[in-house]
Amino acid sequence: MTSIFQRALGADFDRLHPQLRRRFGFASDDRTACVGTGVMAEIWRGRAFTLPFLYAGATRNILFPERGRDVPFTIQNFAYRDSHDRETVTFVRTFDLGGVRRRFDATMIYSAARGRVVDYLGTHQHLAVDLDLRVDGQGGLHIRTGSQRFHEGLIGMRLPLALSGTARVHEWYDDDAGCFRIQVDVANSRFGPLFGYRGAFTATYLDTAASPVPDSVRPVRESLRD
Template identity: 50%
Template sequence: MDRFKGAGQSAGKSIYELALGNEFSKLHPRIRERFSLHSGSASAAVGRGTMDAVWHHPLAKLPLHIGTMRNIMFPESGASVPFTVENYSYKDRFGRETVTWIRTFRFPKRIRRFDATMIFSRSRGCIVDYLGNKQHLAVDLDMEATAAGGIRLRSGEQRFYEGWAGFRFPDAFTGQADVEEWFDDEAGLFRVRVEVKSPLLGDVFRYEGRFENSMERAGIAVPPHVLPIRTERRE
């Protein structure tokens, strides 16, 4: 049974408001606006800016390169990298409120994407982040409001799904992500910091920078380029 269809308590609420509960009101107004998207809001959040630094561990180059086949991270590093992030909200084919996270990094010789789609899972009691354009990886996210009114996300259990197969990754072979986004009132910009660590390698991948956000009218149709190629029902 689709547990999201007809779920009246989520009507008009974003998945982040469901996940944070009362803490959602502690977010900075500009952060709260960005994370208020839901399928009925007919708007999108589009950020454009620069990543001051993008870095990866040399020993992670091969797995990161493999990840580019599904738009999951990448093996490039650099400074002052032009960046966009596209957040659209819609109901997926299973009726679940979904938010896109399409991050595009424009390196001098190559454009890379880091795609994800997020839902709120009632059964798991948290946001589930499907990484990549085929939703092969499902990651539980722990979320909190920071003292400065930003939002912080930490990854938890990670699962792999393909066809009939599905399994949980052992902790030793996963990358733990720590993401923080906040609004810098003095600069009038959003700032973001992303770090991925591994029990085996330590720091694996990170980027940080700033961007301006525009709340845009999305209309009824979500642009095809932000939608996953494949949608996974299992959470």
């Protein structure tokens, strides 16, 4: 089976660094998972008026208000078929902020209707976000968020970008250091920088026949609407 990132990138997938092709190239029937462990050199947030937004997000594992340096970090990427039989990949990031542990959860699918990867943020898949993917000349992956939708029960609405954040993610492999590097920046077009982090990690690959997808990385609720 083709991974959701291969479907979205098409021929450009082969331009990724080999280590990124491995990390983003598996699907549920490959019985493979990737667990990254490392340190975020810096986690930052915007000005004080962003705090209510960040605290609210923390209740559903979407962003958080703490800042820090040299923060231990893990990311869990498991591929599975969800309750709607969609190929799904988890992106569960955990940050150990000196006694406070925060998570930033996402589950991603490929939407044929939208022609791109859709990122469901948080524990209940309230937010569905389109992702635009691009490969740079060094084989790094750039991700930029686009249209965002809010789903709750029968309510579904598109969120104006002026009321939400645009995220830019750059992940690449550092051959000299033998690790992945990542930089994430989230900003609002009116209010400026909101949240971000940068750091490095190494990856371990698991056989999910021996290490099944843990319930802890799955969302509490799965939304059929993308």
